[in-house]
Amino acid sequence: MALQIGDIVVIEISGVASDTGGVGRVDGQAVFVAGALPSELLEVQITRVKKRFAEAEIVRVLAPSHARIPPQCPVYAECGGCSLLHCAYFMQLAVKRQICKQSLLRISGVDMKVPGIVRTIKPFHYRDRAIFHVHQGDLGLEIGFYNRKTHRVCSFDSCLLLRQPILELLSQLKPLLNRQATALTGLRHVMIRCSSDGQQLLLAFLVEQPLPELRAVASCLCMMEPRLTAVWQCSGPAVYGAYGSNWQLLAGTEAFEDSIGRLRLQISPASFLQVNSHMTPFLYHIVEEFSQLSGRETVIDLYSGVGGIALYLAGRAAQIIGVESYSPAVEAAVRNARLNQVTNCRFISGLSEEVLPRLLADGLRADVIVLDPPRAGCDMRVLQAAAAAAPQRIVYVSCDVGTLTRDIKRLREFGYVVERLEPVDMFSQTAHIECVCLLAAVELAGQTEHSI
Secondary structure, three states: OOOOOEEEEEEEEEEOOOOOOOOEEEEEEEEEEOOOOOOEEEEEEEEEEOOOOOEEEEEEEEEEOEEOOOOOOOOOOOOOOOOOOOOHHHHHHHHHHHHHHHHHHHHOOOOOOOOOOOOOOOOOOEEEEEEEEEEEOOOOOEEEEEEEOOOOEEEEOOOEEEOOHOOOOHHHHHHHHOOHHHHOOOEEEEEEEEEEOOOOOEEEEOOOOOOHHOOOOOHHHHHHHHHOEEEEEEOOOEEEOOOOOOOEEEEOOHHHHHHHHEEEEEEEOOOOOOOOOOOOHHHHHHHHHHOOOOOOOOOEEOOOOOOOHHHHHHHHOEEEEEEOHHHHHHHHHHHHHHHOHHHHHHHEEEOHHHHHHHHOOOOOOOOOOEEOOOOOOOOOOHHHHHOOOOOOOEEEEEHHHHHHHHHHHHHHHHOOEEEEEEEOOOOOOOOOOOEEEEEEEHHHHHOOOOOO
């Protein structure tokens, strides 16, 4: 009998879904169940039926996994900030490793061993930056993350992902905003960044149009919170993620400096930097290892942000060229090179798919290309240009396994093979997986792709 919405059925979870949920079969049809763990026996209700699969929600856990634990968050069932608090950490790692292996095979056509994920040193309160959604509700402004699979805002007083200084600033900010809630209808988001040592905070209001009322809020916050070094207002249509193009400093100083391992980095408010500073040095070390630098190589770092990876590799390469489309990040990268006394890096502002072909036309040749794109992955033109540069190695850093394996498939078609893939647990308690992948030119590859 074909499944229908509303049906309640019993299912055994036999596999892992790409969103870290579970998958089983009912009468031969695949059913995806959010929050399910491998080997569990569940009573579920069908919520969606498509031609090739169905989706369901858990009604009752009949036989729980030995890895199922009580989630220690009062809004876990509603909030979409994390999805694995019900899962013991050892099983989180196993699930994410399996997702990597499945995605490599299903999307890229690569059947190879995936090593165990590099474990985090801090599974809770690790996130250095967050963007909170703002909604004008009946009781004032609601500030938080979206509810699961909706655009309704879930407010909270505590969060197991966020660094404590962020939570403390948020608790100070909420009452100040609510005193002027009716005047702040154009406030879309709030971004807070915390330095790795917890001693500096940066706040940005993301608005449709400039709101004069926010200047008083900013001044008050800076007096209340000595760690708050800068408050910004960003207005206009979103052109860079959630950020507009018009930035105004409301209070504090423009300088916000942080450190990643041996690097000192100045950061502009919208610049990309890994959100888990505890694990970023481990990630950069893997990039360095995969790059196999001897000191003679030319490295091109695409999507280079404020220069973190480029500057980390600089001491082991002849020259490094970073390419980044967000010009304030490029300006920060140039300052960071001076700050770290690095003289063999230069940074270019522009789209990677436009700058890289120009560099090649000017005669530049790369030994190694590093790719660290946004979650959406690389533009096809970037991959074509990267392959045309004929580097010995391509090191691809990604926070989305789906787009990573899609791009691996394309790079394989351009003559590269996967030599290694190393997952790093940068996002504990969530479905996100950070990976570093080493691809080598076919004629230079030390091994072919294979199962081990």
